[in-house]
Amino acid sequence: MSGLDVYDYCSTYYRKETMISAYKENVYPVGSKENWEVPDSVKALIVYPPEGRIRVGRPKKNRCKPHWERNAKTFKPIKCSKCHQTGHNRRTCRNPMKNK
Numbered sequence: 001m002s003g004l005d006v007y008d009y010c011s012t013y014y015r016k017e018t019m020i021s022a023y024k025e026n027v028y029p030v031g032s033k034e035n036w037e038v039p040d041s042v043k044a045l046i047v048y049p050p051e052g053r054i055r056v057g058r059p060k061k062n063r064c065k066p067h068w069e070r071n072a073k074t075f076k077p078i079k080c081s082k083c084h085q086t087g088h089n090r091r092t093c094r095n096p097m098k099n100k
């Protein structure tokens, strides 16, 4: 690693120059609400509350996985015990030769 500049491996966001340039321009305070200049297009906007019921408690973080993802390591396609073909089981078997 000798002879290499550590800043070549770091994002420019972490550099001092970037931080200084962020505050180089003037930042004006918003002021009191009476002095706001709100455009008519913004005044015309009406924000409605969200549709539907708001559920109690923390929202679910995990997605409901389909059966082939639940145990991907041990997943085997279903196999018919009558005709031994994959993709259906004995109840939905449509193989007429061995369907007795």
Ligand SMILES: [Zn+2]
Binding pocket: 080, 081, 082, 083, 084, 085, 088, 089, 090, 092, 093, 094, 095
């Ligand atoms: Zn079958």
